[in-house]
Amino acid sequence: MDQERYLGETTPKLGFGFMRLPKLEGGSFDIEQIKAMVDRFMDAGLTYFDTAYVYDKGGSERALKEALVDRYPRERFTVATKVNARVATSAEDARQQLATSLERTGAGYFDYYLLHAVQESNIGAYDEYGLWDFVREQKEAGTIRHWGFSFHGTPALLEELLTKHPDAEFVQLQINYADWEHPEVASRTVYEIARKHGKPVVIMEPVKGGMLANPIPQVQELLRAANPDASFASWAIRYAASLEGVITVLSGMSNLEQVDDNISYMRDFQPLSAEEQRVIGAAQEVFASMDSIPCTACRYCTDGCPMHIPIPSIFAARNKQTVWGLNEQAKKDYEEAAGVEGAGRADACIACGQCEAACPQHIHIIDALRDCAEAFEG
Ligand code: SF4
Numbered sequence: 403m404d405q406e407r408y409l410g411e412t413t414p415k416l417g418f419g420f421m422r423l424p425k426l427e428g429g430s431f432d433i434e435q436i437k438a439m440v441d442r443f444m445d446a447g448l449t450y451f452d453t454a455y456v457y458d459k460g461g462s463e464r465a466l467k468e469a470l471v472d473r474y475p476r477e478r479f480t481v482a483t484k485v486n487a488r489v490a491t492s493a494e495d496a497r498q499q500l501a502t503s504l505e506r507t508g509a510g511y512f513d514y515y516l517l518h519a520v521q522e523s524n525i526g527a528y529d530e531y532g533l534w535d536f537v538r539e540q541k542e543a544g545t546i547r548h549w550g551f552s553f554h555g556t557p558a559l560l561e562e563l564l565t566k567h568p569d570a571e572f573v574q575l576q577i578n579y580a581d582w583e584h585p586e587v588a589s590r591t592v593y594e595i596a597r598k599h600g601k602p603v604v605i606m607e608p609v610k611g612g613m614l615a616n617p618i619p620q621v622q623e624l625l626r627a628a629n630p631d632a633s634f635a636s637w638a639i640r641y642a643a644s645l646e647g648v649i650t651v652l653s654g655m656s657n658l659e660q661v662d663d664n665i666s667y668m669r670d671f672q673p674l675s676a677e678e679q680r681v682i683g684a685a686q687e688v689f690a691s692m693d694s695i696p697c698t699a700c701r702y703c704t705d706g707c708p709m710h711i712p713i714p715s716i717f718a719a720r721n722k723q724t725v726w727g728l729n730e731q732a733k734k735d736y737e738e739a740a741g742v743e744g745a746g747r748a749d750a751c752i753a754c755g756q757c758e759a760a761c762p763q764h765i766h767i768i769d770a771l772r773d774c775a776e777a778f779e780g
């Protein structure tokens with residue numbers, strides 16, 4: 403392998419996220435298609451696979467064994483998986499996840515091992531279960547090669563964690579061009595904090611959960627005018643991969659077509675040119691001008707709500723409607739969040755103000771819920 407200046411520098415810049423695998427009608431994995439997807443990916447010289455203990459209740463790790471580990475020499479690929487404190491009942495239970503992941507995948511060891519989805523609401527569990535020391539011990543023992551964490555919290559928490567755990571070898575961040583300058587999502591800020599601490603970055607959700615594969619019409623026009631042949635997803639993935647210090651960019655591929663599209667521009671990855679960066683800058687301006695609710699889904703507001711209103715989910719549905727124009731999907735999301743037993747709907751708010759006092763984004767939640775009630779209940 404070439405000399406690396408940072409961990410993962412020579413890793414191919416497209417990683418295969420095993421979180422949205424294709425399924426058959428009955429709900430089981432379409433393992434034959436997954437094998438074909440893995441073959442295309444491997445044939446293109448790509449090597450990085452990302453799964454997690456919790457994906458599909460372990461099904462993702464098992465599919466990885468069947469489609470990859472049992473079919474290719476171990477040295478030809480790298481595997482990342484994750485320990486999840488939120489689903490653990492005790493320190494022992496959390497630590498057991500590593501043994502279970504090893505057994506499910508048959509991988510023998512993990513190249514990358516991550517504390518999963520660390521954020522304000524679960525950091526207490528990661529600390530209490532001693533998982534930071536656990537991954538250090540496992541690295542020492544050789545069960546894992548490198549450890550880091552995937553992160554969904556605020557910039558302040560990332561700064562705190564990287565100061566407290568300077569030996570974390572990398573971080574996995576949600577970065578996409580639409581949210582890069584977003585003042586609350588803060589993609590740019592968390593990326594810059596990671597780089598300031600010298601950490602290489604694995605990028606997740608570069609296509610914003612699939613939304614940038616089919617962006618709003620104004621952005622589609624801009625991207626099409628610049629390059630009619632490039633898929634919308636290609637702009638998003640190449641944007642993320644063009645950042646400095648990136649180990650790889652994960653794409654949660656769901657079918658062969660997506661694998662082929664991703665490979666077409668990532669097999670011989672070229673960073674965005676200055677002109678392409680300018681086009682993305684114009685697209686970012688379009689997103690910045692949209693009127694969205696700046697909720698970061700931190701959920702600080704929900705615990706104390708006497709009406710059990712799923713505030714962040716309702717706001718996400720409303721943003722889908724106003725920013726993305728996805729009316730039907732937004733209504734479905736709203737019903738999924740507010741229609742479950744025990745949850746309050748947007749119009750159940752009694753304006754007690756508890757949530758507004760808790761919201762770090764200073765959102766006028768009562769007014770915003772009124773607007774959501776008009777949109778979804780009216
Ligand atoms: S103001 Fe409304 S949404 Fe906020 S806590 Fe009170 S009832 Fe819940």
Ligand code: SF4
Nearest residue numbers: 697698700701703761
């Ligand atoms: S409304 Fe505010 S407190 Fe609630 S999830 Fe969104 S950002 Fe957090």
